[in-house]
Amino acid sequence: MSLARGLAFSTRRRLLKAAAAAAAAALAFGLAGNAHAAPLGELKLDYAYYSPESLVIKRNGWLEQEFAADHTQVKWILSLGSNRALEYLNSGAIDIGSTAGLAAVLGKANGNPIRAVYIFSRPEWTALVVRKDSPYKTLADLKGKKIAATKGTDPFLFTLRALHTAGLSRDDVEIVNLQHPDGRVALANGQVDAWAGLDPHMAAAQIDDGARLLYRNVDFNTWGFLNAREDFIREHPEALARVLKVYEKARVWIAAHPDDTAKIVAEESKVSLPVAKLQLSRNDFSQPQPGPRQIAALKAAAPILVDEQLVKSGTNLNQIIDTLIDPHIAGAALATAATNNTGSTQ
Known part of the structure; x- marks a missing residue:
């Protein structure tokens, strides 16, 4: 799917509908109740050449601006692949990391304490x-x-x-x-x-x-997942909502600025502009909230993990996937993001 086609679905009306649908989930997850939680001292997350939003956010300093009043230090760590991002998440080196969907399933099946909280793209990024x-x-x-x-x-x-x-x-x-x-x-x-x-x-x-x-x-090609550690989700839900608000800002910005996005990707990844444009043309940014579609796709893909003995015998991968993707967590955070982004440039 072309970049233009993929981003065409990214409309203000969709964001508002998503906010309304997720309002109940936001209350259930307790984002509002954590509005007065202690400020986060350090926010640790990755950026990756396969995640255009992360490159746009880092380049523009949007997370630093979002958390400036709280004096939160933002620490960026480069992930060269899902394996590195999962290692960083498992060790606590980062709180939020970018991986492919099936790689996240493999990580969680092997004890990585993560949940998928956002879809940064639906790519064809491998062949x-x-x-x-x-x-x-x-x-x-x-x-x-x-x-x-x-x-x-x-x-x-x-x-x-x-x-x-x-x-x-x-x-x-x-x-x-x-x-x-x-x-x-x-x-x-x-x-x-x-x-x-x-x-x-x-x-x-x-x-x-x-x-x-x-x-x-x-x-x-499984979906591009933004994953958060379960302890971070539990202890800092309001901070997580603000991170996803910024990711939504980047997703909407990409829709309005495809040429600028390609330039950022090229410069950050140290590739030519034609390479960056080819990469972006293979990404669909229109579906930020994980849910039933991702669950179904991962359950269809999961048998390869058993067939190739990449997980322990007897592992219930369907259960792993159900606990990895919690639409209520994502919906709660995206409700806040959608409300705050209604005035963003489309």
Whole structure:
């Protein structure tokens, strides 16, 4: 879906409807009752090249402005992939982090104390990539070959699901565990035969290296989740609502300023402007509130985690997903965000 089409749904009327629908949830979650909670001393969150909102917010200093009166220090940490974001969340290095949906399920299934509180985009951010001169034409051609992928991330899980469609498993290939930018370099240098790419690195490989997408499947790209630690949700619900208000501000701003957004993404990610525009064209920013659609998609994708023995035997993944995505938490925070953003530029 194009950026323009994806953002067309981002209207003031939709925000107001979302606010009305979530008003009861806001009371249930207790945001109003925590309005007088002690100011937060430090807010720790990540920014990621695959999360355009985070780059826009960081560049414009909007969180620093939001919390300036409380003297809250905002600490930004770069996440190069879902695996890093999940590690930071699990250790408490950050309170809020950006991951792919299925990676968040894997993290929570393995004990990471998180909940999904926002959807920063519905992307097609990963595919299986080969060099422009590669002889490989189909997934079946990758049998016995080396594929670079970052374990615990959406591209890694995408690769496993893709292989299954061709009757292959992880044992039929050699997966080389490399962080996303290193995977691109390994592919270009001929050290691997294919790479599970991630934007903007994937878009850069296409435009700058002439790389070819061997296998695409938008349905195997899970949603971009903003996750918060459960203790942070419990102890600082009002601060969380304010963070999501700023994320909503960024989402609305992206709709009105696509060229400026591309420039920020290019400069922050250190890629060319055409690369940034290609990345953004593969993102749909129209659905910020997690809910039934994400739950259904993740439950359809979750069996790969069992098939590949990535979770403990007997893990109830449906229950994990139900507890990961709590529409009431997201709805409560977004009610505040929608109300405050009604005057924002569309």
